[in-house]
Amino acid sequence: MGVEGPRGWKEANHTNRLHRMTKSAANSVDYARAPINAKLSNEEKIRLLRDMIRIRCFEQASLRLYQQGGRDGSKIGGFLHLYIGQESVAVGTVSLMGDNDHVITAYRDHGHALAVGMSMNECMAELLGKVTGCSKGKGGSMHYFAPDKNYWGGHGIVGGQTPLGLGLAYGIKYKGLTGAALCFLGDGAVNQGCFYESLNMAALFELPVIYIIENNRYSMGTSLERSSVVDKCLAQRAEAFKIEWAQASGEDLYEVRAVTQKAIERAHKTCRPTVIEFDTYRHYGHSVADSKHKGGYRKEEEIEKYKREHDPIQRFKARLMGEKVLSEEQFEAIEAEAKAEAAASVKFAEESPFPSEEAIFEDVYFEVDRQTEAGRTGRHFFNN
Amino acid sequence: MPLLAYRDALNQAFAEEIERDPNVVLIGEEVAQYDGAYKVTRGLWKKYGDKRVVDTPISEAAFIGMGIGASMLGLRPVIELMFWSFATVAYDQIVNNAGQIRYMSGGLINCPIVIRGPANGGTNVGATHSHTPENWLAAIPGLKVVCAATAYDAKGLMKTAIRDNDPVMFMENTLLYGEEWEVPEEEYLIPLGVADVKREGTDISLIGHGRAILTALKAAEVLAAEHDINAEVVDLRSIRPLDEEAILNSVRKTHRAVLVDENKAFCGVSAQISSIIMEKAFDDLDAPVGRVCSLDAPAIYSPALEPLQLPTVDRIIRKVKEIC
Numbered sequence: 001m002g003v004e005g006p007r008g009w010k011e012a013n014h015t016n017r018l019h020r021m022t023k024s025a026a027n028s029v030d031y032a033r034a035p036i037n038a039k040l041s042n043e044e045k046i047r048l049l050r051d052m053i054r055i056r057c058f059e060q061a062s063l064r065l066y067q068q069g070g071r072d073g074s075k076i077g078g079f080l081h082l083y084i085g086q087e088s089v090a091v092g093t094v095s096l097m098g099d100n101d102h103v104i105t106a107y108r109d110h111g112h113a114l115a116v117g118m119s120m121n122e123c124m125a126e127l128l129g130k131v132t133g134c135s136k137g138k139g140g141s142m143h144y145f146a147p148d149k150n151y152w153g154g155h156g157i158v159g160g161q162t163p164l165g166l167g168l169a170y171g172i173k174y175k176g177l178t179g180a181a182l183c184f185l186g187d188g189a190v191n192q193g194c195f196y197e198s199l200n201m202a203a204l205f206e207l208p209v210i211y212i213i214e215n216n217r218y219s220m221g222t223s224l225e226r227s228s229v230v231d232k233c234l235a236q237r238a239e240a241f242k243i244e245w246a247q248a249s250g251e252d253l254y255e256v257r258a259v260t261q262k263a264i265e266r267a268h269k270t271c272r273p274t275v276i277e278f279d280t281y282r283h284y285g286h287s288v289a290d291s292k293h294k295g296g297y298r299k300e301e302e303i304e305k306y307k308r309e310h311d312p313i314q315r316f317k318a319r320l321m322g323e324k325v326l327s328e329e330q331f332e333a334i335e336a337e338a339k340a341e342a343a344a345s346v347k348f349a350e351e352s353p354f355p356s357e358e359a360i361f362e363d364v365y366f367e368v369d370r371q372t373e374a375g376r377t378g379r380h381f382f383n384n
Numbered sequence: 385m386p387l388l389a390y391r392d393a394l395n396q397a398f399a400e401e402i403e404r405d406p407n408v409v410l411i412g413e414e415v416a417q418y419d420g421a422y423k424v425t426r427g428l429w430k431k432y433g434d435k436r437v438v439d440t441p442i443s444e445a446a447f448i449g450m451g452i453g454a455s456m457l458g459l460r461p462v463i464e465l466m467f468w469s470f471a472t473v474a475y476d477q478i479v480n481n482a483g484q485i486r487y488m489s490g491g492l493i494n495c496p497i498v499i500r501g502p503a504n505g506g507t508n509v510g511a512t513h514s515h516t517p518e519n520w521l522a523a524i525p526g527l528k529v530v531c532a533a534t535a536y537d538a539k540g541l542m543k544t545a546i547r548d549n550d551p552v553m554f555m556e557n558t559l560l561y562g563e564e565w566e567v568p569e570e571e572y573l574i575p576l577g578v579a580d581v582k583r584e585g586t587d588i589s590l591i592g593h594g595r596a597i598l599t600a601l602k603a604a605e606v607l608a609a610e611h612d613i614n615a616e617v618v619d620l621r622s623i624r625p626l627d628e629e630a631i632l633n634s635v636r637k638t639h640r641a642v643l644v645d646e647n648k649a650f651c652g653v654s655a656q657i658s659s660i661i662m663e664k665a666f667d668d669l670d671a672p673v674g675r676v677c678s679l680d681a682p683a684i685y686s687p688a689l690e691p692l693q694l695p696t697v698d699r700i701i702r703k704v705k706e707i708c
Contacts, residue, residue: 102457104453133490134490135488135489135490135492136490136491137490138487138488138489138490139488139489139490143488143489145488145489145490145492145493146492147456147489147492147493152453152456152493153485153488153489153493154488154489155481156480157476157480160449160476160477160480160481162449163445163446163447163448163449163450163452163453163477163481164449164450164452164453164456164481165453166446166449166450166453167449167450167451167452167453167454167455167456167457168453168454168456168457169453170450170453170454170459171453171454171456171457171458171459172457174409174435174454174459175457175458181453193445194445194446194449194476194477197441197443197445197446197447198446198449198450200441200443200446201440201441201443201446201447201450204441362491363486363487363489363490363491364486364487364525364526365486365526365528365550366486366491366494366496366549366550367548367549367550369491373575374544374548374575374576374577377575377576377577377578377625378575378576378577378578378622378624378625378626378627378628379577379625379626379627379628380577380624380625381525382626382656384663
């Protein structure tokens, strides 16, 4: 257990109660034996593995589509931020969600979207800007939404989603529900001011928000060392707001679940926030257009080492094989099935129509879309 | 009909909507225990308590973003900016989150919030506190922008804004908070996107919004008394949606227009109105469209000079005389 995080920070964390618990577990107890994991059935364990594999296969297919274009001549525009290497964080955290728990994240959002149960078809079609996409082709890669699955995006401005996560928690509390808002952000977003405004208000108002920092060590091309003043870790900044925090390895799905479960319990039982930092790593660049991620700001050996030794899918596969829950044949079958599903989603996306030109003016105003009296009063759009 | 101050008309709107809809919540700096920096929310915390009237830290980005996030779950936050000028530190939340989330989600999410507060110059508080951002925000498809010139309009428009299912930016005016107008005791709503002809006239149309409408009304009285010019005054009341028909009907009747508002002329609301008149009523015009706006410089502090920077009765009369 306990792969070294960047600069060996994990040894330095002694002050926090929650963290001490996870740390001691890392030293002596296998996270597989944490109650939240021990109660998993074999089928549930296989499903968690499958969810990670599905994310990876979806994104590998999307990368090919980005590079080659669709067979119908369509293409993925703009940016494509791949989540490959971080799958355990989205799958592990989302697997703990109950009916009144909500998720919101930043622009590297494909993993969280598939983890909450969005279909590959709607996600792939969105990439090609098709009307069958989850956002009808109006959002693109960075803006997936599924409010029916408690998934609130998909946000493009770094850190901009952190006050929205606060608001989801506010809404949960206002309605008297027992729930939590899981708000994901990257290590780059921790230097945005609105994150600290949100931390202060989360503690002040006692809101059940869990800020989950996915620390993949690089905010675009700038390493953590070059972007952040770090004492022990980023999550420790929560101490300034009297917020409980934890830092853990994000590559072991069991550890992700065990650490996140404590935060969800805190939110549900005491309506208090938590900040969690998961050490993780992206195998690809900041986006597909990031030409300097390999041999530029990151050494190739570093990338290869993470792929070889810290791949969350390989690690969970090894665990499940060790537990005699999974065989190599089963793993290959799951992978083949996910690849086929991804390939089918590409075909679905290619065969789907683009939005009509009229759709440009749809979904701007609720009242106009519904043609309510308000929507029919006055001029809403200004074209010559 | 009883007289009611602008701030108290807004206060009544909040109280009525809080009582009508359990999802309405007032949020902002000093709105609760302090009774509001400008006393617009006076007494509401005492009456409705912590849950419905919420004081926040000085963190505009976080509390506006919080309101947006809460609205996605069905709340109807009415969020006060102590000055609309402070929107600059929450601009990302307003423009990118409130303004774009419905579109980017393909219509899956809507954002029924009101962001409100004073947006005016003329109080000698310097340039950073004196912005009129109605044009910045009306330029964003997805947002709605309302400017109320009287207590009657403020109450009726605010109640409609709170019930609207899109994000409404509601611009008030500190110089009007203490002014009184007749306001009916029975409930009424004023739709967004419907202008109000505040003075009928035949010779020229004075078209604008906000406090400048009151200046235009004074100018109209002088024009009638001293210059034999019968001006019509059209109060837009909402910038987006815009009552284009009211603008064009007035211009088609008078054949002349001077646009009057406290926005800047350059890239301001009047630039858009002027363009609409040119495109759709060119043949009806007997003279070029004139404009009287705030002078194109940051708001000057000096109490002696700042009033001159806003549209004045004299400037309006001069501009009208140029084209009549």
